Amino acid sequence: MKKWYKNTNAKLVLFAALLTFPLHAARADAVEDFYTGKTMTIIVGADAGGGYDAQARLMSRHLGRFIPGHPTMIVQNMPGAGSLLAANNLYNIAPRDGTFIGLMQRGVLSSKFTNPQGVRFDLVKFNWVGNLSAETAVVLTWATTPFKTIEDAMKQEMAVGGTGPTIDTETTPRMLNALIGTKFKIISGYPGTTDAVLAMERGEVQGMGDWSWSNVKTRRPDYLRDHKVRVLLQVATQKLPDLPDVPLAMDFVKDPTDRKVMELFLAQKSAARPVVAPPQVPADRMAAIRTAFEKMIVDPVFLKDAASQKIELDPSPAADIEKVITLFANTPDDIGKRLKDAIDPKR
Secondary structure: OHHHHHHHHHHHHHHHHHHHHHHHHHHHHHHHHHHOOOEEEEEEOOOOOOHHHHHHHHHHOOHHHHOOOOOEEEEEEOOOHHHHHHHHHHHHOOOOOOOEEEEOOHHHHHHHHHOHHHOOOOHHHOEEEEEOOOOOEEEEEEOOOOOOOOOHHHHOOEEEEOOOOOOHHHHHHHHHHHHHOOOEEEEOOOOOHHHHHHHHHHOOOOEEEEEEHHHHHHHOHHHHHOOOEEEEEEEOOOOOOOOOOOOEHHHHOOOHHHHHHHHHHHHHHHOOOEEEEOOOOOHHHHHHHHHHHHHHOOOHHHHHHHHHOOOOOOOEEHHHHHHHHHHHHOOOHHHHHHHHHHHOOOO
16 A cells, blocks of 8 residues: 555656646747847946946847847947936836846945935836946045045045046045045046046046946056055955955944945945846746856856956846845935935035
8 A cells, every 4th residue: 555655656746747847848948939039138327438338248248148049139328317317218118028138337226315306216126137246446546646544535635536426436435525534525527437547647636536446457557566546445345355454434434324324335336237127027038037147157258258358247146136125125214315415416
């Protein structure tokens, strides 16, 4: 009797497996059938020629290799309001069939606090694909200026180049002024980071209030090699191995509420290059896109291409960025308001 029972159970398990297998195969075939001959668009919430654009074009050369049906990938630049224009478009206008994804600027994550009137989306309802890079920002100054430590920038005014009121070159120094007492004077109006950096070389400004450390190393290696700049501060959660003696911004934040605000601001930088799809994309296609992204970010050909283009990556899958989204979604209004006030251009 027991033997018959066991054999029957085994047959039932095998039968169930045989029933399930065609379903999985059918779903995979459906995704492949859908994407075969299709074109996927990557909307970039930034201008052509910059870091976000370079990463989007890198992704466009490789992501399609890992999606069933191997769709062609193209890039569409949609700058404006720190990626709010692109995020609003992706959420409200772009097709929800899996043919559109976006690469957004990280300021989108806090925009419900910092620019609520411009937000036409719900972060939680987006489909998050992953993140191409975390980012450690540094405050630095040209070596001929009198600023040798961050404390010097707390004692006297330091002019830094700005590229827009919602961009980190301006929001970070305003945040530091509000939370740790620096005296950065933002000289706004530079079209991009490259222009602000050249202004520092010319002496129009004395430094940068936020510049990606990866960009410093890859785009201006002579600055470090020839000691043309001094690095005063790291705007990150942890010290980088190659900057062991440079303090963290959090080291100077004493007020408990301000520390929560700084933690929220830094969470944005941990998801510095978020990749996202519209809401309501069919689940099987969304799963295929996420799986493709996870395969792409460890693919040797992809990584070699990034290295040849001097694009530094620190990618992570959807699960990691969703933790950041949950943090912002659950942030109390008073902390969000303090964040908004700290980076307000009218300060």
